[in-house]
Amino acid sequence: MFHKPFRVKSNTAIRGSDRRKLRSDVSNAFPNLSQDKITEIIPNKEEISVMRVMTHSGQNVTVFCLSGEPIFFEVEKKVFPTVYTLWKFPDLLLSFKTWPPVFEKLQGGADLMLPGVILPSEGLSAVGRFERGTLCSVCLKGNRAPVAIGTTLVSSKDLLEDGLRGKGVKIEHVYLDLLWAHGSKTQLPQLEEINAEAEIADVNDHMQELSLNETEDINQKEVEETESSDSFAQKDNEKEDDISVEESDGTDPVATSAANADSNEVEQEFLESENETNSQDKLLENMDDLLEYCFFCALLRMKKVELPVLTSTFFRSYLLPSRPEGKSLDIKKSSYKKLSKFLQCMQERGLISVQEASKGVDHITSITWDNPELKDFKANAPVFESVNEKVSSTSSCSTEPPCIEELFSVSAALLPIFSEFGFRKNDVLNHAGVRTTMTNYVKAHNLVSNEDKRVVVLDPSLTKILLNKNENIEVLPWDRLFERVSSKMNNCHRITLPGQEPIVRKGKIESIEIKVEQRMGNKKVTLIRNLESYGIDPQEFAHNVQIKAASSTSVSQLPGKHTTPGLQVLVQGNQVDILAKFLLDEYKIPKKYINGLDLLKSGKKKKK
Numbered sequence: 239m240f241h242k243p244f245r246v247k248s249n250t251a252i253r254g255s256d257r258r259k260l261r262s263d264v265s266n267a268f269p270n271l272s273q274d275k276i277t278e279i280i281p282n283k284e285e286i287s288v289m290r291v292m293t294h295s296g297q298n299v300t301v302f303c304l305s306g307e308p309i310f311f312e313v314e315k316k317v318f319p320t321v322y323t324l325w326k327f328p329d330l331l332l333s334f335k336t337w338p339p340v341f342e343k344l345q346g347g348a349d350l351m352l353p354g355v356i357l358p359s360e361g362l363s364a365v366g367r368f369e370r371g372t373l374c375s376v377c378l379k380g381n382r383a384p385v386a387i388g389t390t391l392v393s394s395k396d397l398l399e400d401g402l403r404g405k406g407v408k409i410e411h412v413y414l415d416l417l418w419a420h421g422s423k424t425q426l427p428q429l430e431e432i433n434a435e436a437e438i439a440d441v442n443d444h445m446q447e448l449s450l451n452e453t454e455d456i457n458q459k460e461v462e463e464t465e466s467s468d469s470f471a472q473k474d475n476e477k478e479d480d481i482s483v484e485e486s487d488g489t490d491p492v493a494t495s496a497a498n499a500d501s502n503e504v505e506q507e508f509l510e511s512e513n514e515t516n517s518q519d520k521l522l523e524n525m526d527d528l529l530e531y532c533f534f535c536a537l538l539r540m541k542k543v544e545l546p547v548l549t550s551t552f553f554r555s556y557l558l559p560s561r562p563e564g565k566s567l568d569i570k571k572s573s574y575k576k577l578s579k580f581l582q583c584m585q586e587r588g589l590i591s592v593q594e595a596s597k598g599v600d601h602i603t604s605i606t607w608d609n610p611e612l613k614d615f616k617a618n619a620p621v622f623e624s625v626n627e628k629v630s631s632t633s634s635c636s637t638e639p640p641c642i643e644e645l646f647s648v649s650a651a652l653l654p655i656f657s658e659f660g661f662r663k664n665d666v667l668n669h670a671g672v673r674t675t676m677t678n679y680v681k682a683h684n685l686v687s688n689e690d691k692r693v694v695v696l697d698p699s700l701t702k703i704l705l706n707k708n709e710n711i712e713v714l715p716w717d718r719l720f721e722r723v724s725s726k727m728n729n730c731h732r733i734t735l736p737g738q739e740p741i742v743r744k745g746k747i748e749s750i751e752i753k754v755e756q757r758m759g760n761k762k763v764t765l766i767r768n769l770e771s772y773g774i775d776p777q778e779f780a781h782n783v784q785i786k787a788a789s790s791t792s793v794s795q796l797p798g799k800h801t802t803p804g805l806q807v808l809v810q811g812n813q814v815d816i817l818a819k820f821l822l823d824e825y826k827i828p829k830k831y832i833n834g835l836d837l838l839k840s841g842k843k844k845k846k
Contacts, residue, residue: 239415241346245292250660250678251682253681279309286304297313318410319331319387333374333384335355336377340354350406353403383428531562537589537612549602589609596771640735640827642733645742647666651726687713693714694716749833750833764817
């Protein structure tokens, strides 16, 4: 979960009530922890912060940090301890032991395979009873300190019935991942090393269990090879000198040799099980193949479409409709993860050209029709629907509204206050985050008025930041405090377009502008601009309006100089009502982001 970079959405100090709730959640999740131990993990006076993050896969996770070090994280209302916490309480969770070479696989994002698990000397029964989805830890042979935390993918009953086959533990967090790196980066401690005799017994019992499960797969040749290797090992041990006998600590040299041979077989078994892990990679390959197939189909559908076209429009109106019936296309399940990365790869292969019009707004500007890959695909391609039919059907039914969030970034003036809660300059918060941070600051400094709880007493820092030179105010109501703080912050916004990663831009989002102009004679035209910021392709929009309004349209560059050059759509006649209906109903743009709707009202009044 944390082997790739994650994005911190907010980081705030925890309140007293939240601290008590965290203790309650930990107590419920780990009933074997005494109250004293819970207080040791979550002390009363040390600073605890809550960090809300989004992983590379888009999953929301809440991380609780003690003095900046992660101690727990919560996923879908399930609380997990971090390796830092488990190193203090290694017996907190059900634990599985594996071989040291397996750790490299876990660190790379793989789950723990059952053939790589080392069973206790007592056998499967010593593991205890557990259900699928039970929290557990993973440690390495010879060290009880956990190196990974996850949930079981099987139950103890499944283990007894099916043996050590397939995946055993879904790994959520591992030593040396980026969540570990967010803390103090303490190295793996050495806890209670297991003695050699117990390890050999573990290996023997483990191999006994494996041999029971694999009996049907062993052929006669393997049996003969095993017998010959055993006899060779026995002869070889007879020639061993006294030093090896002393080092064996009194154990039978044949048994030790067999244990070593068994250890090699376990390693071989684990390597074979990695082939099963590769099935996950095949899923990525299949999704990559499906994505490329849809991409080539989409290019052929665009033969008559005017370029440039927004990448979000290409994804929504051409690529997605190219899916074979019954197939689901999810870029996040491919190896590319993002549409922009996939299109960049296609550009490197010489299929298309992509240019950035403004931050976060990309256009496909050209298609290389004589590319050998595209020609080869076209020769074997199925019969396609006409472009206009497909575009008109998909644009009307599959348009998803953009998600728009108005945000604030921490300014230099407010940095002394927000830095107390882990924020840095230009960190982004929403309105609720600003209110929460300021509430925490007021409570931490005891600034609530004793006489009237509705007002806040201004300390020197707040006075210096929020008041003008001529103002002589000692208290502010809560709402005025929030207003003044927001006014001192920098405006920014985050917009999430269909099929794309969220984009954060400085300043307030520019509204879509509709206006009516009178040209030569008594002719009127309707102009609309700034569609690209909302993921709307001006070319597609003009085509749809042309059909709806039965009027000619054109697309041209915005006149004059602009920091972010864009396009404007011109429609013959006063078409404000049709444009407004299109934006509100089809593209689902909120009214507050459209300027010019007052023309619609005035137009209705004139008709009366």
